[in-house]
Amino acid sequence: MKSTRRTFIKAAAVGAGAAALTPVLAHAADHAPSFNPDEVGMLYDSTLCVGCKACVYSCRKANFERDENARRKKDMFSPLRNSEADFVLTAEDALETRWVDVYDLDYRTKNIIKMYNDPDTGEFAFVKRQCMHCNAPGCVSACPVKAMTKDHVTGVVEYDRGKCIGCRYCQLACPFNIPAYEWHKPLARIIKCELCRKSYYDDQKSYFEKYEQPACCDACPAKAVIYGKRADLLEEAKRRIAENPGRYVDKVYGEFDYGGTNVLYISKVDFNKLGMPDLPNYSYATKSEKLQHTIYTTIAHVPVAPVVLYATLATIAVTHRAKRNKNDKGGRS
Amino acid sequence: MSHHEEYVEAPGKLITRTTVTLALIVCAAFAVIAYRYIFGIGPISNLSDGYPWGVWLAYDVSLGTAFACGGYALAFLCYIFNGWKYHPMIRSAVVASMFGYALAGFSVLVDIGRYWNAYGFFVPSRWQPNSVMFEVALCVMAYTVILIIEFAPSLLEKIATFKSPLLSGIAEFILPKLDKAMIFIIALGMTLPTMHQSSLGSLLYITGHKLHPLWQTGALPLLFVTNAMLLGFSIVVFESSLSALGFKRPYEYEALEIARFIPIVAIFWLAVRFIDLIIRGQVVAMFTSGFHSVFFWAEIILIVTATVRFLRKPGPKAAFYTALMMCFGGGFYRMSVYLIGFNPGDEWNVYFPSIPEAMITYGLIALEILGYILLARLLKQLPKPHAKGAH
Numbered sequence: 001m002k003s004t005r006r007t008f009i010k011a012a013a014v015g016a017g018a019a020a021l022t023p024v025l026a027h028a029a030d031h032a033p034s035f036n037p038d039e040v041g042m043l044y045d046s047t048l049c050v051g052c053k054a055c056v057y058s059c060r061k062a063n064f065e066r067d068e069n070a071r072r073k074k075d076m077f078s079p080l081r082n083s084e085a086d087f088v089l090t091a092e093d094a095l096e097t098r099w100v101d102v103y104d105l106d107y108r109t110k111n112i113i114k115m116y117n118d119p120d121t122g123e124f125a126f127v128k129r130q131c132m133h134c135n136a137p138g139c140v141s142a143c144p145v146k147a148m149t150k151d152h153v154t155g156v157v158e159y160d161r162g163k164c165i166g167c168r169y170c171q172l173a174c175p176f177n178i179p180a181y182e183w184h185k186p187l188a189r190i191i192k193c194e195l196c197r198k199s200y201y202d203d204q205k206s207y208f209e210k211y212e213q214p215a216c217c218d219a220c221p222a223k224a225v226i227y228g229k230r231a232d233l234l235e236e237a238k239r240r241i242a243e244n245p246g247r248y249v250d251k252v253y254g255e256f257d258y259g260g261t262n263v264l265y266i267s268k269v270d271f272n273k274l275g276m277p278d279l280p281n282y283s284y285a286t287k288s289e290k291l292q293h294t295i296y297t298t299i300a301h302v303p304v305a306p307v308v309l310y311a312t313l314a315t316i317a318v319t320h321r322a323k324r325n326k327n328d329k330g331g332r333s
Numbered sequence: 334m335s336h337h338e339e340y341v342e343a344p345g346k347l348i349t350r351t352t353v354t355l356a357l358i359v360c361a362a363f364a365v366i367a368y369r370y371i372f373g374i375g376p377i378s379n380l381s382d383g384y385p386w387g388v389w390l391a392y393d394v395s396l397g398t399a400f401a402c403g404g405y406a407l408a409f410l411c412y413i414f415n416g417w418k419y420h421p422m423i424r425s426a427v428v429a430s431m432f433g434y435a436l437a438g439f440s441v442l443v444d445i446g447r448y449w450n451a452y453g454f455f456v457p458s459r460w461q462p463n464s465v466m467f468e469v470a471l472c473v474m475a476y477t478v479i480l481i482i483e484f485a486p487s488l489l490e491k492i493a494t495f496k497s498p499l500l501s502g503i504a505e506f507i508l509p510k511l512d513k514a515m516i517f518i519i520a521l522g523m524t525l526p527t528m529h530q531s532s533l534g535s536l537l538y539i540t541g542h543k544l545h546p547l548w549q550t551g552a553l554p555l556l557f558v559t560n561a562m563l564l565g566f567s568i569v570v571f572e573s574s575l576s577a578l579g580f581k582r583p584y585e586y587e588a589l590e591i592a593r594f595i596p597i598v599a600i601f602w603l604a605v606r607f608i609d610l611i612i613r614g615q616v617v618a619m620f621t622s623g624f625h626s627v628f629f630w631a632e633i634i635l636i637v638t639a640t641v642r643f644l645r646k647p648g649p650k651a652a653f654y655t656a657l658m659m660c661f662g663g664g665f666y667r668m669s670v671y672l673i674g675f676n677p678g679d680e681w682n683v684y685f686p687s688i689p690e691a692m693i694t695y696g697l698i699a700l701e702i703l704g705y706i707l708l709a710r711l712l713k714q715l716p717k718p719h720a721k722g723a724h
């Protein structure tokens with residue numbers, strides 16, 4: 001028994017040590033994010049944004065309204081009242097004119113304009129928030145049932161409510177806190193920008209299918225948010241910064257942050273102040289997957305560690321049982 | 334060869350003041366659950382887009398399954414280290430584990446918003462092996478089944494005494510076969526918790542900066558699985574002391590021997606915890622994180638005190654208090670990772686469970702205790718009381 005115990009402890013120690021400590025000690029290498037040339041995205045230039053919220057309005061129309069509602073006379077509908085969302089709306093929310101005053105991203109909108117204003121310095125800027133369509137998205141890595149997926153051609157991160165189990169792990173895993181949940185509904189879903197690739201209603205075409213543009217970019221009168229291939233947008237962003245050095249912070253947010261994102265930001269005001277989190281140059285998802293795959297290294301689709309652990313445990317237990325049975329026969333209790 | 338002479342039923346009536354009170358709490362919780370299914374999670378909980386996981390996951394799943402690790406920890410002792418020595422204690426531990434896991438599974442069904450899609454876990458095209466949640470879900474489901482199989486013999490023994498020759502015949506037929514195969518089931522019952530208890534830690538790794546650096550580490554899986562082992566031993570000791578009291582049975586001296594393993598696991602856990610903090614350069618943060626430091630030290634001090642207490646004066650009383658303190662210390666750790674150390678940003682009100690939310694949790698705990706009492710009184714679960722020293 002002594003020897004089996006020792007072998008087990010040794011096996012367990014080696015296994016556990018190798019599995020658990022490797023990722024602790026090995027820091028994730030900062031590798032440059034790789035995007036394929038056809039990936040699309042958006043570029044938001046905070047210095048051009050005038051805060052008119054046309055994008056919020058059009059996003060709302062594009063994503064939450066039935067086509068027939070959009071054609072109705074204006075006084076016959078409020079975007080909110082016609083949505084399925086009016087269950088928990090406060091009286092204030094229901095006022096048609098004020099519906100854009102949604103405080104932050106939530107189930108009512110996939111897109112929001114926020115304002116940064118420092119009364120002391122007079123520093124002042126708008127920021128548009130929506131899904132960043134990350135290169136290595138936390139939400140996709142977290143989702144247990146492939147309800148969040150990243151399209152490998154376009155790079156768009158899409159959501160499939162037909163698969164989603166509503167576990168909300170995507171919300172936990174998104175460093176930008178983007179996915180929103182319809183808390184007020186018994187049959188809720190996750191709401192997040194899908195670059196207008198999907199309609200809220202199964203039976204109608206998405207905005208992108210109809211107009212080959214996201215609604216927000218289509219609507220923006222100042223061209224503060226533009227749609228295009230990520231590579232072109234990055235070039236454009238760098239060109240703007242180079243041409244007007246005083247006008248911008250010397251950084252394209254999303255070029256490397258969180259392993260790179262398909263939506264890029266440039267701004268005069270520090271990105272932190274705009275509410276963009278300070279993120280490392282790698283995605284947490286990459287690190288988490290690395291940890292998980294170190295523990296569950298597979299050879300020919302068989303996870304090695306659990307199988308070895310099982311075999312070891314079963315062998316020891318069977319040996320013990322054989323010994324005990326022999327003792328029982330020998331008369332000991 | 335049958336082992337059931339090792340076990341007896343607990344004495345006592347089924348309907349007592351305790352069981353009725355517990356049943357009432359359970360009913361209240363189920364009323365809230367019904368409300369949740371009709372009106373949604375929002376109206377009854379304080380969950381938000383920033384804090385999407387609340388007490389149902391932090392307590393019922395993360396902590397509840399760790400408290401249900403008695404069967405797991407004891408199996409290691411009994412079948413791996415000590416050649417069946419603690420076998421008499423296994424059954425009651427397995428029942429407690431079975432309830433813990435079944436209820437964790439149940440609270441997940443309350444928690445997930447699109448439960449009708451949950452069959453996706455059985456659709457291979459939807460499997461997402463990168464997702465820690467996927468691994469946890471499959472593993473926990475499998476382990477619950479394993480626990481039910483491990484529990485089956487005590488039920489079958491009862492059926493074997495039935496008057497109906499058909500039922501008792503079937504039971505008599507299955508029992509010896511199950512007895513032979515059981516050892517392989519048990520080995521699986523040790524492998525699966527090792528996997529998902531570690532993954533319960535890995536779950537939070539992807540949150541990155543949202544989890545406070547005192548808790549955010551790549552060592553989360555190792556810390557969680559060790560913590561599960563620690564809580565498993567503690568709960569076995571605690572439960573057997575308590576059931577000795579509650580069912581008015583003599584003290585189970587195995588509990589004292591099992592308690593000896595608690596300090597060993599605790600010291601290992603503490604070592605990993607501190608080495609990790611030192612490697613990550615968080616030594617200063619231990620003292621300067623305000624509110625978070627308080628919870629950090631609460632967790633550490635409870636575990637250290639519990640360890641020291643037992644090492645200095647091992648005895649039934651110390652075993653009980655050590656186990657109790659470990660449950661709190663180890664529990665604080667898990668709650669800190671899931672709730673206290675979690676901060677998505679300043680835009681959200683800090684999460685604190687609402688009353689209905691807490692009621693569901695209380696109800697599930699009550700259901701667990703109730704089920705344990707009823708089963709112990711109906712089926713042979715508890716170790717046969719014996720004179721001191723004899724095994």
Ligand code: SF4
Pocket residue numbers: 130131132133134137138139140157173174175176177178179192
């Ligand atoms: S921003 Fe969040 S929701 Fe959008 S792709 Fe990245 S992780 Fe997913």
Ligand code: SF4
Pocket residue numbers: 139142143144145146147148159163164165166167168169170171190
């Ligand atoms: S809530 Fe839905 S989309 Fe989000 S992780 Fe869970 S299953 Fe995936």
Ligand code: SF4
Pocket residue numbers: 055058059060062063110111130192193194195196214215216217
């Ligand atoms: S791309 Fe479409 S869904 Fe996303 S923010 Fe713009 S309008 Fe809204």
